[in-house]
Each structure stands twice: as C-alpha cells, then as structure tokens.
Amino acid sequence: MISKTTIDQVFETARLEEVIGDFVQLKKSGSNFKGLSPFTDERTPSFMVSPVKQIWKDFSSGKGGNVVAFLMEHEHFTYPEAIKYLAKKYNIEIEETQRTDEQKQEANERESMYLVSEFAQKHFEKMLWETELGKAIGLSYFKERGFTQETIQKFGLGYCLDEWDGFTKTALDKGYKLNYLEKTGLTIVKENPQNPNDPRKFDRFKGRVMFPIHSMSGRVLGFGGRILKTDKKAAKYQNSPESDIYHKSKVLYGIYYAKQAIAKEDNCFLVEGYTDVIQFVQRGIENVVSSSGTALTSEQIRLINRLTKNITVLFDGDAAGLRASLRGIDLILEQGMNVKVCTFPEGEDPDSFAKNNELEEIQQYLKENSKDFIQFKAHILAKESANDPIKRAETVRDIVQSISKIPDGIKREIYVQECAGIMNVSESVLFSTLAQMGKKDRTEAAKAQKEEQKAFNVVKNDATIEKVDVQYELERKIIELLLLYGSETEEFEDLILKESEEGDLILEPLSIEAKVYEKIFLDLQDDEIELANEKFRNIYYKLIEALNQDEKFQLNTFLSGLAQDMVGEISSIMMEEEKYVLHNWERKDIFPKDKKLGVAQLVSETILTLRCFLIKKRMLALQDNTKGGEGDHRDTLEEIMNYIHLNKLLNKKLNRVLS
Structure with missing residues (x-):
C-alpha cells in the first residue's frame, strides 16, 4: 500500500498540464489549454485542460477527471500504478509493500499481462548482460550495430537464449501463469497427445535479440525479436502477436x-x-x-x-x-x-x-x-x-x-x-479534376448523411423519447455551485414565509451574510430536501464535510481522496461550460456573462427552482390520492391549495408567469 502522505505529495506536486502534455499537444486557450482528443478521431480540439482546477474534460468522448484519472484512462494504469508513474516523473520517493501472491492473483487480466511483459523485458535484459551466450551472441550483435552500452540499457534491449523453453520455465518458477504467458505471445502452447494435462511449451523468441515495445507512458506492450543465425524457415523479425495490451496498428516504436x-x-x-x-x-x-x-x-x-x-x-x-x-x-x-x-x-x-x-x-x-x-x-x-x-x-x-x-x-x-x-499541366484542368473528386466524395457523404437522417427521424418520432430530467439538472447545478463557490461568503436575500395582516401568506425578504455552502445546506435542511440522485448525494455530503472542515478548500486535495467515478463526474460538472470556450465566442463579439458576477442570485434561483419543482411534484402526488376513491379529501385539497399559493409566490419571486 502507498501511504496517504505520499499520495498527497504526488497530487500537490504533479502538474496536470505537464503530465498530459507528454501525451497530447496542448495550446493555450485563455486560462486553460486545449488539444485534440487522445480518445477519439477528431480534427478540431475538444479536449480541455484546466491548470487552475487541475482537471481535464474530453467533450468528444465524455471522459474527464484529474491527473490520475487521465493516466488510468489513457494508459490503463491501476490507481497505484498511476501514483507510481507520477512519483517517478517528479522524483518523489515512494514506499510500497511487496505484492503478496494473493494480491498478484487479484490483479485483473490486463494488468497480469502487463506484469508478465515487464518481467520478460527484465529477464531478456538479464540474459543479455549476465550469461555467456547472451554476451557472446546478443551483446556482440548490438555492439556491431554501433550501439553503446548506455543506448542498449536505455532501450531495454535483451536476448532470449536459444533454448526451447528456457524463458517459459523461469517465468513459471517465478509464479507467472501459463495463461498470461500464452496470451501475451511470449510462450507458444501446443497440445501434448501423450499427456493432455501437460501441454508442450515453447519460447516464441528463442535465439533472438529482443526489442521491447513501449506505450507512450513506458509500459512494455510487446516485443520485436530478430533472429541472428541463418535460418530460411524462420522470419528475420518476429513481433508479439495481437493481444489485449498490444495492437501493432496503434503502437509506434520509440x-x-x-x-x-x-x-x-x-x-x-x-x-x-x-x-x-x-x-x-x-x-x-x-x-x-x-x-x-x-x-x-x-x-x-x-x-x-x-x-x-x-x-x-x-x-x-x-x-x-x-x-x-x-x-x-x-x-x-x-x-x-x-x-x-x-x-x-x-x-x-x-x-x-x-x-x-x-x-x-x-x-x-x-x-x-x-x-x-x-x-x-x-x-x-x-x-x-x-x-x-x-x-x-x-x-x-x-x-x-x-x-x-x-x-x-x-x-x-x-x-x-x-x-x-x-x-506542366494547366491549373484549370487540375481544379476541374479536383472538383470532380470532391463532388464524388460529397455525393457519398450526402448519401451517408441521408441514411443517418432516416435513423434520426425514427428516433425523433419515437413517443418514448426521454425528456429532460429537471431534478437531475438542478441537483447537478447545486454540486457545481458548491465546487466553484462553496467557500465564498456572499450576501443573500432569504425568504421568510409569514401571514399578512389580512391573513394571506407572503414571502418577506431578509438580508443575510453566509458562505455559499452554509446557505445551500441550511436551505435544503429546512425544506427536508435530500438529493435524489445517489451519485450527487454522495458527492454533496463529502463536499459539505470538506468545506466545513477546511476554510481553504482546495479542489485538487479534495479530488485526491475520492473514488475515480466521483472524480470523473466532478470533472464533467466543473468543465461543462469550458466547451463553449472551444467556439471562440469573443472573436464573434459575443461575450458570455461571468457567473461569478451573480453568485448569490444564482444560488438563490437554483434553490427556489428546486423548491418549485418539488412542490409541483408533491401537488401531483396529492391529486392522484384524491382520484377515484371515496371518503373525505378536504384536508388533502386544503394542502393542495396551500401548495398552489406557495408555488405562485415562489414563481413570482423568480419572475415567472404560471399558466
């Protein structure tokens, strides 16, 4: 296990824009950075990185999160591996206990394949430097190519001994499973007619010098092996076969x-x-x-x-x-x-x-x-x-x-x-030919678009199409307000429900000063409102707790202690409006209003709108209770009338006209 102190140090030190900059070319865009999505095929940037918030959002795929979430998504790291990668990048000492056999077994299949590949790289490197045959054959070849010791070590080059199952036996003795040795292609497994329970096992790369193939973050995905002896039956170069971790069409050596x-x-x-x-x-x-x-x-x-x-x-x-x-x-x-x-x-x-x-x-x-x-x-x-x-x-x-x-x-x-x-051809002829090619492409594109439109019309005419979930959007907005402005102090106009001299219910305004998170928490508590969405509810209570405990609330520190699904959800909420930056509205002389200019108003309106929505929901439920049944519904009807009156007052405050 990695200590919390080390994890906190990693999050405090790591700069999101620097880490992602190793994988994606980022360009400054206001206070943020933008770039092409590393998860989808696109030509215009939809990938946003916020150095201030230390979160990212990919609007083309919907993915988002903090620095660890990026490494887990892009490089398929586990959480501890992402922490270790960042610690290495920023020269942070990290303590970890040795993985037990049980922990190795618990690692998922993909992770097990990575572990096998990393073990193989170290084994082949050891064979190159520490065995007589490795030095005489493999090392001699690399030196003949003009590679220095420093270069050989930098690229992790190695040698697989010319033995039928030398590597496989060593790996099995070290506790690595044959299943993963076969899936990574390091070992070829064939049936043994004489003993079906003991298949025959061969090293795929026997007698070859080894070139490890790394991912963009440095993980060993597979190998290229070059045979050194003249053998017409054997291919000069042999690569690892396709696997869950190695797709040769998606990898570049170096x-x-x-x-x-x-x-x-x-x-x-x-x-x-x-x-x-x-x-x-x-x-x-x-x-x-x-x-x-x-x-x-x-x-x-x-x-x-x-x-x-x-x-x-x-x-x-x-x-x-x-x-x-x-x-x-x-x-x-x-x-x-x-x-x-x-x-x-x-x-x-x-x-x-x-x-x-x-x-x-x-x-x-x-x-x-x-x-x-x-x-x-x-x-x-x-x-x-x-x-x-x-x-x-x-x-x-x-x-x-x-x-x-x-x-x-x-x-x-x-x-x-x-x-x-x-x-030596006229430009007009070339432009004409280019136009013909373009017309053909456009015709094919139009045909494809027509097919898409048909599919869209089917969806559009579907009576079961889902409507906007108002409560979901309002609860999401509450989380956003807490994340952005939770620790800020604002002057709010509170509303006190009173009875006028004429006996009518009225809303009397009262000016109060409070932190945003206190105002939201007290309002929801007074109305006995609990967020319906489980994910938002969990985030809400963690946020209220963090804001209450720490006056200097830091988003990055808060995110470091959350599960990755929560981190992803929060990054989506925080970066939602950043996608409009991608459209460069300022160039079109359109200047969106800064939300920060009216935080108190935004908080009040969100809470009021949620109240109105829940009142309407409650009224509909009460109306359903009065349908088709016998008995005295006077109390229920009186309650409905009170809710209607309150709803009118709240909507009047929101400057909304009710039909």
Whole structure:
C-alpha cells in the first residue's frame, strides 16, 4: 500500500498540464489549454485542460477527471500504478509493500499481462548482460550495430537464449501463469497427445535479440525479436502477436522516448525499423519513431498528431519501399498534417546514415533534402511515367487524388498550383479534376448523411423519447455551485414565509451574510430536501464535510481522496461550460456573462427552482390520492391549495408567469 502522505505529495506536486502534455499537444486557450482528443478521431480540439482546477474534460468522448484519472484512462494504469508513474516523473520517493501472491492473483487480466511483459523485458535484459551466450551472441550483435552500452540499457534491449523453453520455465518458477504467458505471445502452447494435462511449451523468441515495445507512458506492450543465425524457415523479425495490451496498428516504436522531443521540435521523423530509431537517438536526434515494419495506419498517425502537425518520412532509395510509403503519405494528409519526405543516398538507410555521419552532418542533410510531399511524389511518379502520355495522365490524377485528401481548402489550392508547375499541366484542368473528386466524395457523404437522417427521424418520432430530467439538472447545478463557490461568503436575500395582516401568506425578504455552502445546506435542511440522485448525494455530503472542515478548500486535495467515478463526474460538472470556450465566442463579439458576477442570485434561483419543482411534484402526488376513491379529501385539497399559493409566490419571486 502507498501511504496517504505520499499520495498527497504526488497530487500537490504533479502538474496536470505537464503530465498530459507528454501525451497530447496542448495550446493555450485563455486560462486553460486545449488539444485534440487522445480518445477519439477528431480534427478540431475538444479536449480541455484546466491548470487552475487541475482537471481535464474530453467533450468528444465524455471522459474527464484529474491527473490520475487521465493516466488510468489513457494508459490503463491501476490507481497505484498511476501514483507510481507520477512519483517517478517528479522524483518523489515512494514506499510500497511487496505484492503478496494473493494480491498478484487479484490483479485483473490486463494488468497480469502487463506484469508478465515487464518481467520478460527484465529477464531478456538479464540474459543479455549476465550469461555467456547472451554476451557472446546478443551483446556482440548490438555492439556491431554501433550501439553503446548506455543506448542498449536505455532501450531495454535483451536476448532470449536459444533454448526451447528456457524463458517459459523461469517465468513459471517465478509464479507467472501459463495463461498470461500464452496470451501475451511470449510462450507458444501446443497440445501434448501423450499427456493432455501437460501441454508442450515453447519460447516464441528463442535465439533472438529482443526489442521491447513501449506505450507512450513506458509500459512494455510487446516485443520485436530478430533472429541472428541463418535460418530460411524462420522470419528475420518476429513481433508479439495481437493481444489485449498490444495492437501493432496503434503502437509506434520509440514514442515513449520521443514524445517530449517531438512536441519541443514540433516535428516527427518517421522511419521503418527499430535500429533506425535507436541509431538516430544515439546520434542526438530524439524526435524519431518507427511503425516497426508494419504498414502505416491512421491510429499511428493520430498518435503523432497529438504531439505535432508535422511529419518528415525518412526512407532509403528502395523502389518497392517508396511505393508503399506513398500510400502512407495519403493517410497522413487525410489527418490534416503537413508531410515532408527525405530519401537517403543509394545503399544507405536511416540506420547506416546515422551510424556513418556526425550529428551536424545528419541535421544538415535532413534540412537540405527534405522535400514537400508533392515534389517528392511528382518526382517519383514522373520518373516512372517517362514519355508515356497515358502513364503521365495517371500520374497527374494520382497526385491530385492525394491533394484531395487535404482537409484545408487553402492548402489544396496552393498544392494544385505547385503540381501544375511541376507536371506542366494547366491549373484549370487540375481544379476541374479536383472538383470532380470532391463532388464524388460529397455525393457519398450526402448519401451517408441521408441514411443517418432516416435513423434520426425514427428516433425523433419515437413517443418514448426521454425528456429532460429537471431534478437531475438542478441537483447537478447545486454540486457545481458548491465546487466553484462553496467557500465564498456572499450576501443573500432569504425568504421568510409569514401571514399578512389580512391573513394571506407572503414571502418577506431578509438580508443575510453566509458562505455559499452554509446557505445551500441550511436551505435544503429546512425544506427536508435530500438529493435524489445517489451519485450527487454522495458527492454533496463529502463536499459539505470538506468545506466545513477546511476554510481553504482546495479542489485538487479534495479530488485526491475520492473514488475515480466521483472524480470523473466532478470533472464533467466543473468543465461543462469550458466547451463553449472551444467556439471562440469573443472573436464573434459575443461575450458570455461571468457567473461569478451573480453568485448569490444564482444560488438563490437554483434553490427556489428546486423548491418549485418539488412542490409541483408533491401537488401531483396529492391529486392522484384524491382520484377515484371515496371518503373525505378536504384536508388533502386544503394542502393542495396551500401548495398552489406557495408555488405562485415562489414563481413570482423568480419572475415567472404560471399558466
């Protein structure tokens, strides 16, 4: 268990905007920061971070919370793991007891897979440095590639001994379950006809040097293994199979080491292999990642898009590789990103070029040889079409097809002009072709929208459609007022129900000074009102207790002691109005009123509205009691009349006209 003192220190020290900034590119937006959602596919920012409140809200997915909630959502950490991650980031010493066997068993399946993967990484690293075969084979290979000891240790490189089940036996002896060894792909399990209860077990990566693949936060997701002996039957590189924690289409090799450099340099170099990444980083160029031998995917591009809008694709002069890369470029353009391409001299790749040149020479080469995608694509395709007019026409159409992927209209027009100059084709023809492509896309989009509209109409005409829950919204507003202004002192106009000289009931105003939380608590207590929503009720009592105990109420401290579902709910409430900031109303000369200007009025109106709602609810219940039954209902009817009169008085105070 981690001590509360340590947890409090973590929450006091950690800065939400810094932690999230490691995963998402944030831009200042008033007193907040905004960025692209890390949970959904989007091109306009809907992700808001509040440094003042130390909470975040993703309006596209509905998720939100504090710094720990972000790590739990994004990196699938458990609560203790998120605390440990933050402690490590901010150099906070953390004490924890050794996990017992029972605690290991209680860990969920996904967490068990992470634990197995982390154990495997440490085991392979140990084999590399501490066994004779590891040093003679694995370490020798890495040193031949030019990797220093510091680099090998930084990337956690290792070696799996050339034994059928050496790793598997060690893992089982340490208490790790075969089930998780198989699910992570570290162990291959096959039936044993001779003994069905004792299946045959093989190390997937036997005899291979190991490249651990990390998540953005540094968790081991899987491995890439390279075989060193010549074996025509075995693949040169082998990756971990797909699992609950490893999806190769959503992972970039090196992103954990590169994320801060990518954001700082506002550019990401994209290469093909593990050694390309490692060699570049060793030379001093850290903003580099690899798709790890798989075709580039939209999910991988979005991972980069959170950190920068600029990608420079690096590859050697291999023709087949270049053609494949062109497809990747179109995917990058679709995400609204800026693409440059740099090829290396014949016979060189990023690995060898970085190994054979100094940092300054590499930087100079990249600067001078990085071409805009349109120049690169035109150059490659033009060489292929040569003097064949038909192929040349296809080349032009191919380039225009890429331009059509760009969401920004101004960029599209500039690229059309550039393409016209390179390919010696009139701009009008290119714009006409682009328009045809756009028309086709719009027709397909309109068709899809029409189908959606049909579905919407079905919902719209559904008599069972849910109406706004007034009580839910009012209770939510009460929680918001306590969170925002609970400890502030305001002057309120209290209402005292009295009988006038004529015998009529009237509301007499009385000015009082009180803290916001005291006013809300006393009003609800006087009316014997308890919040109906269980989640709001739990938050309400915890808030009242915290505000009563601590005059200097701190939201961050309060959130640190709550369950994560409560934290998520509170962040949704606190950040609800921040989504309007995303629309930049001020640019349109629309200035929303600051709620803080009328806190007392807002509190009073919310409580009055809740009273009116509950009075109306009570009247309807009393009316139902008088229907269809025999007997004397005079007392009930008198009570209803009193409620009607009180309701009129309250609505008059709220400046509402009752029908």
